Amino acid sequence: MGRIVGGIGLSHVPSIGPVVDRNRMQEPAWKPLFDAYVPVREWLTRLKPDVAIVVYNDHAADFSFDKYPTFALGVAERYPIGDEGFGTRPLPPVAGDLDLSIQLSEALIYEHEFDLTLCQEIAVEHGFLVPMNLCFPHQQNGWPVRAIPLQVNVVQHPLPTARRCYRLGEALRAAVESYPRDVRVVVMGTGGMSHQLQGKRFGHMNEKFDQWFMDRLESAPAELASLTHQKIMEEAGAEAVELIMWLTMRGAVKGKRVHRHYYAPMTTGMGLITFDD
């Protein structure tokens, strides 16, 4: 049967993509970030996941405000690399797991009553690809895991509540466990942490809040899910509201914390936390 074997909360920051593509990972300004993922990659090698469910948000590469879903699940054999306005990164397309996507769709909609938008085509971009880059080294022709994108509206208010995101994670766990085939799944909750990218408060970060968030994500996630968007935006910047996607990961994963790291060089608190299961 399906099994959740681990969860990862981590930041997606667009500037990391070109650093990977130009092999700048060992430069002094970037090394602390990539070094933190060395033990995470070793841990993932031991966990041997078959599939990564990546909870992320699109940044106007493939979703438009004309019709903007609150929760959108990929239901495809593969996901091509999108162009978010700076060119298409030289990465192989990401293989999906269509059968698992169908199972998740049916279980989440029928059993758990989450009315997802189901997407037969999604071009993935930095929100999805940077976490994949950090955790899973790709080869020229593919990635070491199959992946399923779960796109969340964290951009155009009204957004889903943090509580709803957490409950989606709990439902996701049950949906994976109801899958009859043996499949090992990691869930990645991506985004943030503190950052604001517009207005006079551009560049706002709040390490204290970010560390507190990771503390509570580990010790009291159900209580953390009562955070309002207002509180997150006031403390950590308007774009930090992406953090609600970390709660979907945490709702799906029950084990102990394994790794934790924080680095805030420029305009985004880049957090990392992992849980086994």
Added chain:
Amino acid sequence: MGRQVTGAIPDTSIFDLRLSLRGKRLNRLCAALCSPSERDAFKRDEEAYMARFDLTEGEKALIRSRDFKGLIEAGTNIYYLLKIGSVTGNGLYKMGAQMRGETYEQFLSTRNISGAT
């Protein structure tokens, strides 16, 4: 849980439906820039490119003057604005410095590790 957004936050734009509807034309223009041929078209003839999107004169003026703060206030979403930044040679940090009322160098000096660009 009740309302999630309960008040204005100083120096902060909260991108809600009202703002999104205001910025619809600008955001459509930006979305089209997710293609190399459209980026080339913008760079080749910015006026002709803008003419395709039914912008108001005020919106066109904001693009011409690279007024990123004004574009945000006019409803351009920050992730869409990045695409105009890309075709006009203004990366995120340059746009941010302008929004803060600083030079690029002044802004970089406020960062923890300014080499991480």
